[in-house]
Amino acid sequence: MPNGTLDDHLHKLRTPLSWDRRLKICIHAGCGLRFLHNETGIDSGIIHRDVKSSNILLHENWAAKISDFGLSKTCPTNQPSTYVKTRVKGSFGYFDPRYYHTGMLTRKSDVYAFGVVLLEVLCRKRAVDKTLDEDQWSLVGWVQDSIKEGKLKHITDSKIRGEISSKSLKEFVKLVDRCLQENPKQRPTMVEVVAGLENALNLQKRFIMQHAGSRTIFGKMVGMLPFVSNGEYYALGISKVSSNNSRIASNTVRADNSMFPKMKEVRAKFQSPSSSLKEYTFDDLENATKKFSPDLLLGEGDFGKVFLGWVEQNTLAPSKQGVEIAIAVKRFHLEDFQDHAKWLAEVNFLGHLAHPNIMTLGILRKR
Known part of the structure; x- marks a missing residue:
């Protein structure tokens, strides 16, 4: 964002x-x-x-x-x-x-x-x-x-x-x-x-x-x-x-060039994450973030760090830094069951919901 x-x-x-x-x-x-x-x-x-x-x-x-x-x-x-x-x-x-x-x-x-x-x-x-x-x-x-x-x-x-x-x-x-x-x-x-x-x-x-x-x-x-x-x-x-x-x-802009487009809401459908989310391999995310480079660190919380990455617009494959689409990659350090449950909760909720005022999510596939 x-x-x-x-x-x-x-x-x-x-x-x-x-x-x-x-x-x-x-x-x-x-x-x-x-x-x-x-x-x-x-x-x-x-x-x-x-x-x-x-x-x-x-x-x-x-x-x-x-x-x-x-x-x-x-x-x-x-x-x-x-x-x-x-x-x-x-x-x-x-x-x-x-x-x-x-x-x-x-x-x-x-x-x-x-x-x-x-x-x-x-x-x-x-x-x-x-x-x-x-x-x-x-x-x-x-x-x-x-x-x-x-x-x-x-x-x-x-x-x-x-x-x-x-x-x-x-x-x-x-x-x-x-x-x-x-x-x-x-x-x-x-x-x-x-x-x-x-x-x-x-x-x-x-x-x-x-x-x-x-x-x-x-x-x-x-x-x-x-x-x-x-x-x-x-x-x-x-x-x-x-x-x-x-x-x-x-991001459609109204004819009067207003900064905010008109709200239009659509009811989301509940479905499995596998059909609604883009899956990335760990190697993809390593490449997109230059191996989780400290220079690309966006922030850090109790459960892990967030890095800036770049992917191609059409294929969503890793791209060069500063080219195509910027993404945020959250890398969790899952030290106990509670951490893992928090991660699963976030994937579960974001994976099934679609709304213009709710963040969307990509999911990592095991390599």
């Missing part, structure tokens, strides 16, 4: 991100979670269990995709209150308090974590940051205290305070507050979350349109931002269905 992670742009690169673009990224990610929870086309929905800004990857047109399914769990889709009893795992700062204390995991646990991500997007602060004053270590606690004190603009990233419609901001904060409710039953579903984000975006677009003729900064912004007046929102489009039922994504 050429634009890296949402975490990179919010906290490391400090990339200038308009309120409009931040809302669209949130909508894309929300659509991915909505799909996992309700629309996979199989008997069970999927609880991601590790929703956070570093697991939201960004395409070159800024469309967002949910990634990293190593901790995911399935749950029945026809029983919204059903929970999965499991060991507590995830990332500090994003934990659903009810799940943390009881071990009862539900789809609403993802909703809580996504609410924290929404706060990161608004405030441009990390979920947990011990470099700040003690009363600001927890982003959720700090924001909730600030809202009680009526300091709504105080929590907003200073870079975008001047461009946000007050109505859009209030709609967004109201949605976040619902996502972070202590009682999971009081939290919205991801269907409701996406609808709320779309409403916040529409309110922002109306605000910009109303100021289009003025000589303020808002009038100057209208010509630069990909707004339309019909209430549509955008994400990565689906162009066609291939012969093996896998989904192929395309």
Whole structure:
């Protein structure tokens, strides 16, 4: 994903991100979670269990995709209150308090974590940051205290305070507050979350349109931002269905040259990984990454390292560095059964799901 992670742009690169673009990224990610929870086309929905800004990857047109399914769990889709009893795992700062204390995991646990991500997007602060004053270590606690004190603009990233419609901001904060409710039953579903984000975006677009003729900064912004007046929102489009039922994504651009193509969702089909995934040999991946060269290291986590590689566009065979298609190769070091189970979970989930806001996967064939 050429634009890296949402975490990179919010906290490391400090990339200038308009309120409009931040809302669209949130909508894309929300659509991915909505799909996992309700629309996979199989008997069970999927609880991601590790929703956070570093697991939201960004395409070159800024469309967002949910990634990293190593901790995911399935749950029945026809029983919204059903929970999965499991060991507590995830990332500090994003934990659903009810799940943390009881071990009862539900789809609403993802909703809580996504609410924290929404706060990161608004405030441009990390979920947990011990470099700040003690009363600001927890982003959720700090924001909730600030809202009680009526300091709504105080929590907003200073870079975008001047461009946000007050109505859009209030709609967004109201949605976040619902996502972070202590009682999971009081939290919205991801269907409701996406609808709320779309409403916040529409309110922002109306605000910009109303100021289009003025000589303020808002009038100057209208010509630069990909707004339309019909209430549509955008994400990565689906162009066609291939012969093996896998989904192929395309970056079609609208006639008005908007940066984001219109969302079109297709229900995925459940099938065996062998028919839906491209298989690579270990030798292929060695060649694509120059034998896992340290110069091509992208990152490292608890379970292994990720390397940059290159493959040919048509054949997907290894190609020269910097030529054809860039891929990320995750090389796990499987030291015990739990590591192996995490790897199998990620292959199983990603191998069967196709959606414009969900990362796709290739699978290694034993040599």
